[in-house]
Amino acid sequence: MNAQAETIRPLRAMTRRGAPQAQTAPAVHSPMDIVAAALSTGNVEMYREAVALMKEMEAFAARKAFSNALADAKVDLPIIEKNRHASYDNKAGRQTNYWHEDLAQVVDTVVPILAKHGLSHRWKLAGRPGEPVTVTCVISHRDGHCEENSLSADADTSDGKTPIQGVKSTTSYLERITLMASLGLASRKDDDDGRGGAQAEPAYVPPAGSITPDQADFLRSEIKAKGASEIAFLAAVKRRRIEDIPATDYAAAAMIIAKFKKG
Structure with missing residues (x-):
């Protein structure tokens, strides 16, 4: 046969007659x-x-x-707007003002978006009476994987809250913080919950006929020199702020401070 005209045939597996052929491994797809x-x-x-x-x-x-x-x-997750304003007298007797995002607003904003992508959130609580409250935020996916972030804080007993009210206040705060941290959310305003940064609030305007700013600063410095409590002084003059003291009561207010025993 002419080598040039020879047809090349495909090779075939050759086995001895009667010998068992090797089993092909089943295809693995999952x-x-x-x-x-x-x-x-x-x-x-x-x-x-x-x-x-x-x-x-x-x-x-x-x-x-x-x-x-x-x-x-x-x-899809947006910047969260700070929609709640808080105002209270702090331990130093001064007025604290700040804006923060409400927990309900955060939840209402994120839940539909999380659900759209097969995600959900929940919280786990831990703590005993007298111990810090611990809140754990759990972000879960419908395929089974979840991730957790935990944060602890003491019960908030400010403003005369009962122990259970203090736990509830702290729990709500920690739920908001852990949820936002777990999702990497940011909020929109120029303060940081009044816990270190100063918010650009409109200047407080005292009632007409009140003492001057210089007089208010003098009274405040005298209180500090006595080592007295500004809260106790405000209770004595029955005012919420030193700036609210009527100009006609300035001398009487100074006398009250003078009678304080130096701490």
Whole structure:
């Protein structure tokens, strides 16, 4: 036969007559396929390793789905507007004013967006009477993966709150903080909850006929020199602020401070 005209035929697997052909391994398309393949061998140890591998693969897939969903949700999550104004007399006897975002507003804003991407949130609470309150925010994905962030704080007993009211106030605050931290949310205003930064509030205007700013500063400095409480002084003059003292009562107010015993 002419070598140039010779046709090349495809190779075929050659086996000896009667010899068992090697079994083709089943195609593996999912973690369950791995378990099924291991189960078909009858090897218990291999089956256990296959189950462990299946769980690891499923956990990895769940983490990946969680990360992708959270990344997609971040695109839709807005800046949270600080919609609540708080004002109270602090321990130094001064007026504290600040804006903060309300927990209900944060929840109403994020829940529809989280649900759209298969995410949800919840909180776990821990703490005993007299101990700090601990709140854990749990962000979960429908494929099973979840991540947690915890924060603790003492019960808020300011403004005459009862112990249970103090726990409720602190719980609400921690729920808001942990949820926003877990989702990487930011809020819009130029303060930081009145806990370190100063907000640009409109200057307070005392009632007509009140003492001058210089007189208010003098009274405040005298109170400080006596080591007295500004709150006690305001209670004595029956005013919420030193600036509210009528000019006609300035001398009497100074006499009250003079009678304070130096602390």
